[in-house]
Amino acid sequence: MAQDTAPVISGSFADLCAASSEQPSKLWKISSRLDPASWRSRIVCDLSSPSRPILHITVHPGDAPDQSVGDAPTERVEIQIRKQIIKFDRPIWYHFAFRLEAPWQGIGNRTVIHQVKQNIPTEETKPLGICQSANPLFKIEAIPSATGADFVAKVRGTTDCNAGRSKIICGPWHLNVGDWNDVNMMLKPSLQEGESALQVYLNGRSCDIAYTGRLGYLDHGVRDENGHPFIDTQPRFGIYRDTLPDVVQSIDFADIQFWSADPSGDPTWSKQTASSK
Secondary structure, eight states: OOOTTOOEEEOOOTTTTTOOSSSOOSSEEEOTTSOGGGHHHHEEEEOSSTTSOEEEEEEOTTSSOBOOTTSOOEEEEEEEEOSOOOOTTOOEEEEEEEEEOSOOOOTTOOEEEEEEEOOOOGGGBTTTSSBOOOOOSEEEEEEEETTEEEEEEEEOEESSTTSOOOEEEEEEEEEOTTSEEEEEEEEEOOSSTTOOEEEEEETTEEOSOOBOSOOEESSSSOBOTTSOBOOOEEEEEEEEEEOOTTOOEEEEEEEEEEESSOOTTOHHHHOOSOOOO
């Protein structure tokens, strides 16, 4: 039976709009390597419609640069929810809308717009340790293409930090640059094979695979103070990409919401296509 009053955690942009290094957002983290002097130009709030605040995120070449051992150099502008919403072996439902701004350049370049991750502690990654840097247990990419972009959803889970590879569960599905898109997800990550649950919908279209395999790192993933594995990188929204010299990209987000119970009765979850106002 649909639940009309499923508990909602709203991804409000209210305090993010006025965030500064002296007064950071209480709900969101901003990419740690991004210069705080750039926050106001990279993360812009459109509050012209009170019923639908829009967050405009832009990445420039060299923003929050990083190069882990064995990986391509990257740049990013992302926000990450501070609350521990996603936990191992517990289901969570969430929704967000996004719109890619033209021109969406960089054909063939890895371009992540959403990710959830269980990291590997720095001292356990190369060159200090034996592991490669961690990959997201779930991510969504909007990969630039000749006709716009391709929506791709990927998962990764393994018993060994140097084993396994990402698996595509959605796409590539065409995205029209400039159009709003709705993404609905039910995610229950588990380190036990066969115990995960993941369903992804793009504009009402279900992914071909309802994934049930392992998600996360069983061996070297981060642990809490009691030694239990936990997901330290909660949902991130923005742009994380391999470096693109001379290319600026922008994306809009709206309607970010999370539910701890089946939200079938909630119109934000049920709607198929967002307005492009």
